Amino acid sequence: MAESKLKRLVDSPSTPLSVLGFIVAVLCGMVFGMSLEKGKVFLPTVIFSQMLFRQFVMLKMFLCAATSSLITLAFMSGVMPERFESTRRYLIDNDKGFISATVGALILGVGMTLAGSCPGNVIxxxxxxxxxxxxxxxxxxxxxxxWGILDKPLVKPMEGRCKPPFRRETVDSYFYKPYWICAMGLAAMCAAVVAVCEYYVPWKDDLPPGVRLDKHSNTPLHPLARAWPPEVAGVLVGVLQWPVRYFFSDGLGSATSYCTITAVPLKAIFGVGKLSERYTDCADQSNWWQVVYLWIGATLGAFLSSYYSGVFNLQDGFHPAMCFFGGFCMLLGSRIAGGCTSGHGISGMAELSLTSLVAVPMMFAGAIATAFILEGANAAPV
Structure with missing residues (x-):
């Protein structure tokens, strides 16, 4: 009885964001914002240095978030199989294809390095x-x-001719194995990489300049600590898969929220005829949870975490021109690819989507190549 009452309060893809949904979105966003702030992966120099293999904070947190997501979904597939399968099917059906994911991910990677950020991280x-x-x-x-203007005439026609060159869409369906077996196998591989990185580069030795640990930092989840181990912060992000999928039937993501914000006024001005249908669909009520989660919850979580631990305004960003062009590339790339660092990198990998498993290395390939090009041209911002 209590469960059915809760389900009536939960948001479905066709209903507005309820009061309960708003609260859940804010709380999840605060955990996300606080985790990225405590893990210090949000700092522009950390992201750029990662691409040059000088720091490994970002890699540790990213892989731990993916590991935690895989384990969370493996558990969810056993105790809530219907919700797990319906959400997974919805997300996989939105895959845009192998070529789109590759091209978009490369552009996204370029933007990540130039801006020292990613779509969720910048908030x-x-x-x-x-x-x-x-x-x-x-x-x-x-x-x-x-993207809303160009998607209809340029991007979407390409996708129909460029579906993934795989017999199936996911790792488990490709190998005809249960999801949880493949998920736990990939989680073990990700965790092994993190363990090796931590062994050779302990997180306390890998902190960015300006971050000095305090007495609270010996307690991994202390809210006033200046920094947490990136592994702990990554695990917290991955666990968010459960409430997001249960309450919103969606995966962790960030880039769609930008389109939701801009599509509302442009849809009213131009109508749907001159804009991409997928772009105007972003203004649908079902997508507003991500706006609340990211632009309200994550902002608030990051502010409270940094302010009360004494590290607010710890670091300056990159040159304004790099920031603008980087932000442009990472959003345009994520829309072409059908997912961002969170959408493909955390949720897509957790879905065992073959398209995401192609997009993620392409994303980092674009970012790493850009970083080394800037370094070689003596134009590196750090």
Whole structure:
């Protein structure tokens, strides 16, 4: 009886965000924002240094978030199989294809290095007081409008001719194995990479300049600590898969929220005829949970975490031109690819989507290549 009452309060894809949904979205966003701030993966220099293999904070947190997501979904597939399968089917059906994912992920990677951020991370940067983060956001919002205009005539026709060159869409269906077996296998591989990185580069030795540990930092989840182990922060992000899928029938993501924000006024001005249908669909009521989760919850979580631990406005952002162009590239790339660092990298990998498993290395390939090119041209921002 209690469960059926709760389900009536839960948001479905066709209903507005309820009061309960709003609260859940804010709380999940606060956990996300606080985790990225405590893990210090939000700092622009950390992201750029990761691409040059000088720091491994980002890799540790990213792989731990993927590991935690895989384990969470493996458990969910056993105790809530119907919700797990319906959500998974919805997300996989939105795959845009192998070529689109490859091209979009490469562009996204270029933007990540130039901006020192990613679509979700930049909102955390706003909350934590990183200068010029707002310029990245403007670049991202601009790109979302450009995608809305170009998607219909240019991008969508390409997708129909470029489906993934796989017999099936997921790892488990490709190998004809149960989801949980494949998920736990991939989780073990990700965890092994993290263990090796931590062994050779302990997290306390890998902190960015300006972060000095305090007495609270010996307690991994202390809210006033200046930094947490990136592994702990990553696990918390991955666990968010459960409430997001249960309450919103969706996966963790960030880039769609930019389109939701810009599509509302442009849909009213231009109508749906001149804009991509997928772009105007972003203004649907079912997508507003992500706006609340990211732009309210994550901002608030990052601000409270950084302010009360004494590290607010810890670091400046990159040059304004790099920030704008980087924000533009990472949003445009994520829309072409059908997912961002969270959408493909955390949720897509957890779905065992073959398209996401192609997009993620392409994303980092674009970011790493850009970082080394800037380094070689003596134009590196760090």
């Amino acid at each position: 955390v940067q706003l909350g934590a007081g990183v200068t010029n983060a707002w310029i990245i956001v403007v670049g991202g919002l601009t790109a979302s409008v450009v």
